Amino acid sequence: MSKPLCLVTGACGFIGAHMVEVLHERGYRIRATDLASAYEVDDRVNGLFPSVIKRLGVEFLPADLTEPQSLAPVVKDVQLCFHLAAVFNYSAPFDLLERVNYDGTRELVTRLLVQPSFSKLVHWGAGGVYSMDSPMPLTETSPLGPGNDYLRSKSMGEQLVMDYGVDQGLRYSIVRPTSVYGPRAVYGTGQMIRAAAAGPVAMCPSNWDFRIPFVHVRDVCQAALMLSEDASTDGEAYNLNDSSELTNVEFFRFVGEVLGKPFLSLPPVGTGLVKAVLDPVARGLQWLSENVTHQPPALEADVVAYMGVDLAYSNKKLLDAGYKLTYPDARHGISDTILWYQRNGWL
Amino acid sequence: MTTQTPTQTPTQTKEPLGPTGQRYDYVALALADNAELDHVMRCGVAPDPARLLGWEFKGYNTFDLTQMLGIRKFKKGFYQEDPVADPHLGIYGYNVQTVDNGLGEDWFDKIKNGNSIKHGWYNCIPVDLNATDNKYPNALLLNYDCHKNPVFDPSRQLRDYLVQPYADNQDLLLGKAYIALVGPLRMFVSYFILERYNESTL
Numbered sequence: 001m002s003k004p005l006c007l008v009t010g011a012c013g014f015i016g017a018h019m020v021e022v023l024h025e026r027g028y029r030i031r032a033t034d035l036a037s038a039y040e041v042d043d044r045v046n047g048l049f050p051s052v053i054k055r056l057g058v059e060f061l062p063a064d065l066t067e068p069q070s071l072a073p074v075v076k077d078v079q080l081c082f083h084l085a086a087v088f089n090y091s092a093p094f095d096l097l098e099r100v101n102y103d104g105t106r107e108l109v110t111r112l113l114v115q116p117s118f119s120k121l122v123h124w125g126a127g128g129v130y131s132m133d134s135p136m137p138l139t140e141t142s143p144l145g146p147g148n149d150y151l152r153s154k155s156m157g158e159q160l161v162m163d164y165g166v167d168q169g170l171r172y173s174i175v176r177p178t179s180v181y182g183p184r185a186v187y188g189t190g191q192m193i194r195a196a197a198a199g200p201v202a203m204c205p206s207n208w209d210f211r212i213p214f215v216h217v218r219d220v221c222q223a224a225l226m227l228s229e230d231a232s233t234d235g236e237a238y239n240l241n242d243s244s245e246l247t248n249v250e251f252f253r254f255v256g257e258v259l260g261k262p263f264l265s266l267p268p269v270g271t272g273l274v275k276a277v278l279d280p281v282a283r284g285l286q287w288l289s290e291n292v293t294h295q296p297p298a299l300e301a302d303v304v305a306y307m308g309v310d311l312a313y314s315n316k317k318l319l320d321a322g323y324k325l326t327y328p329d330a331r332h333g334i335s336d337t338i339l340w341y342q343r344n345g346w347l
Numbered sequence: 348m349t350t351q352t353p354t355q356t357p358t359q360t361k362e363p364l365g366p367t368g369q370r371y372d373y374v375a376l377a378l379a380d381n382a383e384l385d386h387v388m389r390c391g392v393a394p395d396p397a398r399l400l401g402w403e404f405k406g407y408n409t410f411d412l413t414q415m416l417g418i419r420k421f422k423k424g425f426y427q428e429d430p431v432a433d434p435h436l437g438i439y440g441y442n443v444q445t446v447d448n449g450l451g452e453d454w455f456d457k458i459k460n461g462n463s464i465k466h467g468w469y470n471c472i473p474v475d476l477n478a479t480d481n482k483y484p485n486a487l488l489l490n491y492d493c494h495k496n497p498v499f500d501p502s503r504q505l506r507d508y509l510v511q512p513y514a515d516n517q518d519l520l521l522g523k524a525y526i527a528l529v530g531p532l533r534m535f536v537s538y539f540i541l542e543r544y545n546e547s548t549l
Contacts, residue, residue, distance in 0.1 A: 254446070257447075257448070257455070257457070258455055258456075258457055258458050259459075260444075260457050260464075329453060331455055332455070335455050335456065335458060339458055339461055342460060342461035343461035
C-alpha cells in the first residue's frame with residue numbers, strides 16, 4: 001500500500017524544505033507548494049531552498065494563499081497537509097499578515113475539507129503566541145497574548161483551525177515551534193548562531209542568564225509527522241521545544257568552547273539599554289535587507305525584541321504523546337549546525 | 348550513547364570489582380584511585396581491534412592536571428586504512444578534541460574548518476613481550492610513533508595500553524598512558540576511561 005499523499009505548503013522555506021526531506025526519507029508521496037517566485041530564486045536568498053525540492057524530484061505546484069483559485073490543483077487527492085506557508089515578518093503590515101496567515105489558511109482548509117481523500121492537517125502555529133508575562137515554563141494551556149502583529153495573525157490562524165475542528169469536523173494538530181535552528185537556517189536562531197560563531201571571541205554580559213528555547217528543525221518536522229499519523233493527537237496543540245533550557249551565557253560560552261574561542265564574560269548590562277540601542281539599528285538593517293541588499297540582515301528586530309526575556313517551554317505534552325527528540329540537548333544540534341555552516345561556507 | 352552486540356567473548360581469569368563488590372561502570376572507573384585502576388588493568392583483557400573499528404569512544408583522563416590543561420575529556424576513534432594504500436592492513440586510531448565541560452556532561456567535539464579536530468594518531472598493535480613496551484601483556488598497545496603524526500610532534504612519544512575490564516562488555520575500556528623517554532625509559536602519565544559513543548567521523 002502506498003504512503004499517503006502529503007501536501008507541504010511553504011515548501012521552499014527553511015522548515016518547509018526540511019519537512020519535504022523528512023517525508024521523502026520516510027517514503028511518503030509529496031506535493032510541495034509555495035509561491036512561484038519562491039521556486040525560482042537561488043538558495044539562501046531570503047532563506048528559500050527550492051533546490052531541495054528539485055534535488056529530491058518532488059512534485060511542485062505553485063500557489064498563492066491570497067489567490068484561492070490557485071489552490072484547487074494543489075489540494076487535489078491530498079491526504080495529509082503540513083501547512084507552513086505564512087508571512088513570517090515581524091514588521092510586515094497587519095493586513096498582509098492577515099490575508100496570508102489567516103484568510104489564506106481559511107481558503108486552504110475549506111478546499112481540503114471537500115477533498116474525499118483528505119485526512120488530517122498539521123497546522124504551524126507559533127511558540128510566541130503565549131503571553132510572555134505568564135509563569136514559566138509555558139505550557140499549551142498558558143494564556144495566549146501574542147506580542148506583535150505577526151504573532152497575532154498566527155494566533156488567529158490557530159483559532160480558525162480550531163473552529164473548523166469544532167464546526168466542520170476538521171482533523172488537525174497544531175504545532176508551536178520555539179526557536180527553530182539547524183542546517184540552512186538563515187534568520188532568527190540561525191543568524192544568532194552564526195553571529196556568535198563569527199567573532200574572534202565569544203562574549204556575553206554576565207547577567208544575561210535568561211533562557212532561550214531551542215528546537216532543532218529535524219525535531220520540528222519529525223514531530224509534525226508523528227502528530228499527523230496519531231489520531232490521539234487530533235484537536236490538540238503542541239509546543240515543539242527541546243529539553244535543554246540553555247541560558248544566553250551558556251549558549252555563547254558553548255559556541256566559544258566548540259570553536260576553541262576564548263569566552264569573555266562582559267560586565268552586567270541592562271537588556272533595556274541594549275534593546276533601546278539595537279532596535280533602531282535592527283530595523284534599519286532589515287529595511288536595507290528587504291529593499292536594497294536582498295541578503296539576510298546582520299541583526300533582526302525580532303531577535304532584539306526577545307532579548308532579556310526569560311523563556312522556557314514545556315515539551316511534556318509532546319513527549320507524553322510519544323515523540324522522542326533527536327536533539328534533546330540543543331548543544332548537540334548547535335554543534336552539528338555549526339559544522340554544517342562551516343562545511344557549506346556559511347562561516 | 349550506543350552499544351554494540353558482543354560477539355566472541357575472550358577468556359578472563361578474574362573479574363575486577365569495585366569497593367562495594369559491584370562491577371565498575373564508566374563513572375566508577377573515572378573516580379577510582381590509581382591502585383584500583385591498576386588492579387583493573389591487570390584483570391582486563393585485550394580488546395579485539397576489529398570491534399573498535401569505525402567507532403569513537405568518549406574519553407576521560409583521571410590525572411587531575413589534565414583538567415587544568417583543558418584535556419581532561421577527549422574522544423578516541425579507530426579506523427582501518429585502505430588496504431591498497433596501506434599494505435600492513437593496520438588498525439589505526441586518533442584523538443578528538445572535545446569541550447572540557449565536566450564528567451557529568453555530554454562530549455562535544457571542538458570544530459574547525461567543518462570537522463572535528465583530530466590529532467594524536469596511533470596504530471593499534473598487540474603487546475609484544477619481547478619489545479620495550481610490554482608492561483601489560485594482556486593489553487592492546489596504542490603506539491603514537493606513527494607515520495600519521497609529524498616527525499617532531501611530541502605526541503609521538505605517547506604509548507597507551509588499553510584493556511577491556513570485562514570480557515563480555517566491549518563498550519567499556521580502561522587505558523594507561525605513558526611517555527617514552529630515552530631508550531626503554533617510560534613515564535606514567537594518566538589512566539583514562541573509554542566508552543563507545545558514536546560512529547567514527549573520519
